[in-house]
Amino acid sequence: MENNLYKDEIAGFLIENSPEDIQNFMLELQTLMSYYKCAMHEIEAKFKVLNEQFSLQHERNPIESIKTRLKSFKSIREKLQRKGLPLTAQSIWDNLNDVAGIRVVCSFIDDIHMLGYCLISQDDVKLIEIKDYIEHPKENGYRSLHIIVEVPIFLCDDKRLVRAEVQLRTINMNSWAKLEHRMRYKKNLSEDLLLRTHDELLECAEISNQLDLKMQAIRNIIEK
Ligand code: 0O2
Numbered sequence: 468m469e470n471n472l473y474k475d476e477i478a479g480f481l482i483e484n485s486p487e488d489i490q491n492f493m494l495e496l497q498t499l500m501s502y503y504k505c506a507m508h509e510i511e512a513k514f515k516v517l518n519e520q521f522s523l524q525h526e527r528n529p530i531e532s533i534k535t536r537l538k539s540f541k542s543i544r545e546k547l548q549r550k551g552l553p554l555t556a557q558s559i560w561d562n563l564n565d566v567a568g569i570r571v572v573c574s575f576i577d578d579i580h581m582l583g584y585c586l587i588s589q590d591d592v593k594l595i596e597i598k599d600y601i602e603h604p605k606e607n608g609y610r611s612l613h614i615i616v617e618v619p620i621f622l623c624d625d626k627r628l629v630r631a632e633v634q635l636r637t638i639n640m641n642s643w644a645k646l647e648h649r650m651r652y653k654k655n656l657s658e659d660l661l662l663r664t665h666d667e668l669l670e671c672a673e674i675s676n677q678l679d680l681k682m683q684a685i686r687n688i689i690e691k
Pocket of ligand 1: 565643644647
């Protein structure tokens with residue numbers, strides 16, 4: 468893990484704190500982040516195994532790509548602030564479920580729920596929460612399956628249970644979300660611009676969903 472992770476951001480933000488406090492916070496944060504990083508590796512490995520096994524049995528890979536990310540310090544700070552919670556390592560550990568993020572992009576809609584189910588059925592994975600934005604898309608058209616899980620990571624002399632957010636999407640859902648994220652999500656756009664782009668983006672999400680459903684139907688025909 469990089470020693471300088473978040474260093475400048477933290478020093479800039481905790482400007483009124485003593486150098487010792489900042490140093491301690493950074494050390495705690497670094498330990499925490501290394502746990503989150505290990506949890507991401509564990510979960511990524513689980514999906515790679517599932518992909519491998521599925522390709523042996525069905526001669527195709529259900530996973531197009533897997534990406535992992537640690538939440539940025541800015542994002543952590545803003546989320547805690549929004550929830551009225553203190554910015555401490557303990558508070559991050561207790562309250563945030565998405566510091567470790569794993570995004571799994573799947574070939575077909577059915578693969579999403581199949582892979583999600585396989586993950587939460589594993590006996591070292593504890594399901595914390597599911598948000599199914601595929602069954603229930605967000606009002607802007609955002610679709611993805613979000614699963615918060617807790618997995619063990621094994622250290623030399625200890626074991627930690629670490630929470631992480633898994634996002635499962637199709638290629639089309641991912642393209643839409645990436646572009647919407649770049650253009651609109653959490654951007655300070657004017658009310659007018661938000662209004663003017665809302666319906667267009669929603670329409671794009673619907674078209675993208677139609678494509679997913681058609682592709683799924685074609686695959687079902689081929690596999691019968
Ligand atoms: P980033 O930059 O992707 O890391 P909660 O955790 O329940 O308090 P939260 O965080 O809104 O509330 O949870 P939710 O609904 O599970 O959404 C978390 C993540 O889903 C976001 O992460 C995005 O990655 C993605 N997401 C949710 N809604 C949208 C959306 O409308 N458009 C796009 N493009 N992505 C979305 P972060 O941490 O907010 O941002």
